[in-house]
Amino acid sequence: MARSQDRRPGFSRRAQYGIFTGYVVAVLGVVAGVVLLAVSLFNPGAFSFARAAAAEVARPMGQAGAETRVASQGLFAGIAAYFNAGRQNAELSREVAAARANAVTMRAMEGENRRLKALLGIIDPQARPVAAARLIGSTSASARRFAVLSVGANQNLRPGQPVRSGSGLIGRVVEVGPNTARVLLVTDPDNVVPVRRASDGLPAFVQGGSNGRIEIRMINMGVNPLHKGDVFVTSGSGGLYPPGIPVAVATEPHRDGAVGHLASDPSDADFVIVLPVFQPAAVAALEASQKAAGPAPGDDGEP
Amino acid sequence: MILPRITARPEDLVRNRINRAPSPLLAVGLPWASVMLASMVSFSPIIASAPVLPPLAFMVLLAWRMLRPSLLPVWIGLPLGAWDDLFSGQPFGSAIVLWSAAMLAMEVIDARFLWRGFVQDWLAGSALLAAYLLLSSTFASFATGYPLPLSIGPQLLLSVVVFPPVTRVVALLDRVRLLPLRRL
Numbered sequence: 289m290a291r292s293q294d295r296r297p298g299f300s301r302r303a304q305y306g307i308f309t310g311y312v313v314a315v316l317g318v319v320a321g322v323v324l325l326a327v328s329l330f331n332p333g334a335f336s337f338a339r340a341a342a343a344e345v346a347r348p349m350g351q352a353g354a355e356t357r358v359a360s361q362g363l364f365a366g367i368a369a370y371f372n373a374g375r376q377n378a379e380l381s382r383e384v385a386a387a388r389a390n391a392v393t394m395r396a397m398e399g400e401n402r403r404l405k406a407l408l409g410i411i412d413p414q415a416r417p418v419a420a421a422r423l424i425g426s427t428s429a430s431a432r433r434f435a436v437l438s439v440g441a442n443q444n445l446r447p448g449q450p451v452r453s454g455s456g457l458i459g460r461v462v463e464v465g466p467n468t469a470r471v472l473l474v475t476d477p478d479n480v481v482p483v484r485r486a487s488d489g490l491p492a493f494v495q496g497g498s499n500g501r502i503e504i505r506m507i508n509m510g511v512n513p514l515h516k517g518d519v520f521v522t523s524g525s526g527g528l529y530p531p532g533i534p535v536a537v538a539t540e541p542h543r544d545g546a547v548g549h550l551a552s553d554p555s556d557a558d559f560v561i562v563l564p565v566f567q568p569a570a571v572a573a574l575e576a577s578q579k580a581a582g583p584a585p586g587d588d589g590e591p
Numbered sequence: 592m593i594l595p596r597i598t599a600r601p602e603d604l605v606r607n608r609i610n611r612a613p614s615p616l617l618a619v620g621l622p623w624a625s626v627m628l629a630s631m632v633s634f635s636p637i638i639a640s641a642p643v644l645p646p647l648a649f650m651v652l653l654a655w656r657m658l659r660p661s662l663l664p665v666w667i668g669l670p671l672g673a674w675d676d677l678f679s680g681q682p683f684g685s686a687i688v689l690w691s692a693a694m695l696a697m698e699v700i701d702a703r704f705l706w707r708g709f710v711q712d713w714l715a716g717s718a719l720l721a722a723y724l725l726l727s728s729t730f731a732s733f734a735t736g737y738p739l740p741l742s743i744g745p746q747l748l749l750s751v752v753v754f755p756p757v758t759r760v761v762a763l764l765d766r767v768r769l770l771p772l773r774r775l
Contacts, residue, residue, distance in 0.1 A: 313666035316669075317668050318692055321669075321685075322688055324687060325682055325685055326684075327683075329733050339677050339678075349631065349634045426638045427639075428633055429642060429679060429746070430642060430727065478734070495737070498641070500639075500641030553640060554638045555638040
């Protein structure tokens, strides 16, 4: 096929000028794009208002999509459950028996825990969630990993608040619109989460690799003590994420850390919970424990 | 047959063809609307923890540009790129630069190669997609301060494979675009 000749307008001055102007505007577009890119690289929040407005526009579409996702998951799960109902029944009965035994142990431990806490005078900072919401979109074609939530400033969301699902940490809120919010997922390289190993409290931090995996790095360099299957939970240091939320499972230990996968895949989460920033709660707990401990020895203040 | 025959061609949907012309709104607006809708694919049911989807909006734009070289203005990268940046998660401005540059590159390709064909379009599209994905992830890695180029491998392969079907879909849309709906 020969190429079209429409860009050769002949002797019409008007058409020639029109085409020339088109090229000028296209080159200006490149220049303007470079300038905007530089601005947004130096000040990442510069265009958040436009993004928030766009997310508001697309919100109904995303919400419909989220409902479809949940419905289709339910449908497939229902069909699958039909096929292995018998096996599942036997497995579940076994699990219930085991769980009942576990529950008794747990109740005993809970009681012991309550007594020990009372002894220490630590008040449990029961953090009430800010909102429960759906994830209605994600940047599935970009190397940056953001998701969009179906709630925003009208539901008291603020930047910095952590987002979790039932099974683990999803990310934190970075930009807030009236009824939508943008979440920086744990798999984004910009998101660094302080964690500790669940079994022994070994400190580390988790950084996203942008390819669905995450990188677990040790704080203390030296011999790498990580093993396949180690579970990491948030440590609460930094004051942003409350402690004890599962984040990652190590899969491939290497020389100075490990590659891991997420404890909670955002695509499986039908609802997520937005938590308040942890720091105020930490400060309150600290004050409460100091009050319970009484004045320090050399201090002659009132009790 | 109980079921009505499904007409394969969009032209068959319109019964009267005499005294009719394409609707100007559809004829001009459909390419813009299709690219803008493809930008909003991020609001789809898929919540991805890795870049898995090909850059559909850019592919639809390239497909329109290859199918109808003079339909879209050369400067279309400025408005549509800005729209795409609002949804893509890239630093704002990334698609404006890359889409404008791609439209200019298509002009060069058109001027350089006198004959066009399926293989040549696919090669040109693949080259532009590869450059687009590589530069996008480079811009994203400037924003995060962390090198990201390896994460685009699967995405690039998928984009190259999916590009011909996308051009087919755009060709179908082109026939919808020119349906004689307006009564003269």
